[in-house]
Amino acid sequence: MTGLLLIQLGTPDAPTYRGLFPYLRQFLSDPRVIEVPRPIWLPLLYLRILPFRSGASAAKYARIWDPKTGSPLLHYTVEQTKLLQEHFPSNPVKFGMIVGNPPLRDTIHDMIAGGVDKLIAMPMFPQYSATSFASATDSLFKALTKVRRVPAVRVVPPYYNHPGYLDAMEATIRDDLAKLAWEPEHIVISFHGIPQKYAQRGDPYATHVVRTTQALVKRMGWPRSYWTQTYQSRFGRSEWLKPYTDDVLATLAKKGTKRVYVALPGFTADCLETIDEIGTESREVFEHAGGEHLKNGTCLNAHPKWIEGMARILRDEGHGWL
Numbered sequence: 001m002t003g004l005l006l007i008q009l010g011t012p013d014a015p016t017y018r019g020l021f022p023y024l025r026q027f028l029s030d031p032r033v034i035e036v037p038r039p040i041w042l043p044l045l046y047l048r049i050l051p052f053r054s055g056a057s058a059a060k061y062a063r064i065w066d067p068k069t070g071s072p073l074l075h076y077t078v079e080q081t082k083l084l085q086e087h088f089p090s091n092p093v094k095f096g097m098i099v100g101n102p103p104l105r106d107t108i109h110d111m112i113a114g115g116v117d118k119l120i121a122m123p124m125f126p127q128y129s130a131t132s133f134a135s136a137t138d139s140l141f142k143a144l145t146k147v148r149r150v151p152a153v154r155v156v157p158p159y160y161n162h163p164g165y166l167d168a169m170e171a172t173i174r175d176d177l178a179k180l181a182w183e184p185e186h187i188v189i190s191f192h193g194i195p196q197k198y199a200q201r202g203d204p205y206a207t208h209v210v211r212t213t214q215a216l217v218k219r220m221g222w223p224r225s226y227w228t229q230t231y232q233s234r235f236g237r238s239e240w241l242k243p244y245t246d247d248v249l250a251t252l253a254k255k256g257t258k259r260v261y262v263a264l265p266g267f268t269a270d271c272l273e274t275i276d277e278i279g280t281e282s283r284e285v286f287e288h289a290g291g292e293h294l295k296n297g298t299c300l301n302a303h304p305k306w307i308e309g310m311a312r313i314l315r316d317e318g319h320g321w322l
């Protein structure tokens with residue numbers, strides 16, 4: 001039996017210091033995410049970063065935590081899985097997290113115990129970066145080292161230019177724009193960043209980002225002067241891919257731009273980085289510099305076009321298996 005597996009980054013169990021500490025510890029111990037040699041990084045992580053960032057990030061997560069459904073990232077991942085299952089009534093569709101709960105390892109073990117001998121995995125990152133996509137495949141293959149009957153495995157290729165993904169992204173942006181009470185004067189297309197060094201060492205992320213952006217602006221019919229592609233969520237003091245989202249927003253506002261829509265095509269579900277970082281922190285940056293309206297884009301979430309898009313991407317990889 002063929003099983004379908006969504007691999008998402010993961011989220012803390014609770015928006016508290018105790019929820020964040022193990023989450024950040026696991027995330028930031030991943031050598032795919034932090035390429036600094038362990039003897040240098042681990043003392044820094046345990047002495048400087050975890051004690052401070054756990055509290056600071058907990059406060060941010062508390063702002064996006066839903067009293068009923070908890071973390072938006074987990075909520076939408078559950079929804080995506082449930083709705084995708086309707087497209088594949090004869091195949092188990094499950095999800096697992098790289099970091100935190102439910103761990104990918106548990107999901108995979110349950111699927112294999114349930115009779116899955118062919119597995120199609122879909123990392124929930126449209127643009128390949130070793131820090132995200134390869135971290136997902138590392139988790140997957142690591143989990144399989146603990147299994148006696150390893151299934152045949154396929155991993156969907158990065159889908160930054162797949163029509164299933166682009167159709168869904170276009171529909172999501174069009175829905176958002178139709179709901180706005182004001183007309184944006186400029187569109188910022190913001191992606192999660194990575195350190196510049198990683199790109200110089202061969203990570204193709206920036207190329208995938210550019211390809212997605214080019215395809216989207218063409219579909220939307222946006223002239224070159226109407227949009228700017230940026231990178232957000234810088235971590236630490238090194239240089240990350242530029243231009244930084246907040247710098248561009250501040251410059252736009254200082255030049256007199258009052259209304260901006262921020263599209264977020266790199267994120268497959270609403271999360272801390274889209275709701276709080278862009279919707280609260282970057283909005284403040286924009287407003288302090290003289291801007292008036294900033295709308296953070298909705299992510300793909302459970303949009304019917306995205307559920308259909310995921311099904312198309314999985315079917316393409318599932319030839320002969322589905």
Ligand SMILES: C=CC1=C(C)c2cc3[nH]c(cc4nc(cc5[nH]c(cc1n2)c(C)c5CCC(=O)O)C(CCC(=O)O)=C4C)c(C)c3C=C
Pocket residue numbers: 009010011012024027033034053057071073125129131132192193194195205235266267270271272273
């Ligand atoms: C060096 C650090 C980081 C790299 C590189 C990085 C790449 C990267 N991340 C995402 C997607 C998400 N990241 C999220 C949270 C988050 N990211 C980092 C650090 C790096 N990410 C941290 C420390 C955190 C935790 C929050 C914080 O303390 O800032 C999330 C949100 C998860 C949620 O629970 O809502 C997502 C999604 C991508 C796509 C990516 C590389 C392309």
Ligand SMILES: [Fe+2]
Pocket residue numbers: 192233
């Ligand atoms: Fe991140």
Ligand SMILES: [Fe+2]
Pocket residue numbers: 233234273277
């Ligand atoms: Fe962040």
